[in-house]
Amino acid sequence: MPHARIDLHSSYRDRLPELSTAILAGMVKGFDMPATDLFQIFRLHEKGELVFGTAYPEPNREDIIFIEILASVGYGTAMKHQALVAIADEIENIGIPRQDLLLHVIEVPAGDWYSPGFAGVE
Numbered sequence: 001m002p003h004a005r006i007d008l009h010s011s012y013r014d015r016l017p018e019l020s021t022a023i024l025a026g027m028v029k030g031f032d033m034p035a036t037d038l039f040q041i042f043r044l045h046e047k048g049e050l051v052f053g054t055a056y057p058e059p060n061r062e063d064i065i066f067i068e069i070l071a072s073v074g075y076g077t078a079m080k081h082q083a084l085v086a087i088a089d090e091i092e093n094i095g096i097p098r099q100d101l102l103l104h105v106i107e108v109p110a111g112d113w114y115s116p117g118f119a120g121v122e
Helices: 010-031 077-093
Strands: 003-009 040-045 065-072 101-108
Touching: 003 010, 010 040, 010 065, 010 077, 065 077, 077 101
Parallel strands: 003 040, 065 101
Antiparallel strands: 003 065
């Protein structure tokens, strides 16, 4: 049950629905998960609240969108990379440059999640 936390500038407010769709599509492709597994948190920030280098790892970053994926332990390194690339591809397809993205996966042991019906936990 991976879910995403996304921090981005408030200038993207009107694009949240398409960003949500793109992120979910990348997660579905990359993690081979059902499209109904939709859990996202968008946190909007004003200019100056997101601090980032404009030239690391590559030059010409004009903005930043931080995407943190929380996922159960067990996805292999290749699958996690595949998912992150798929998310970046989907976001680039809606016109946001991939160099403006910073994505990572945080793994959480299955016993550290709670949702009724998830993994037999009630």
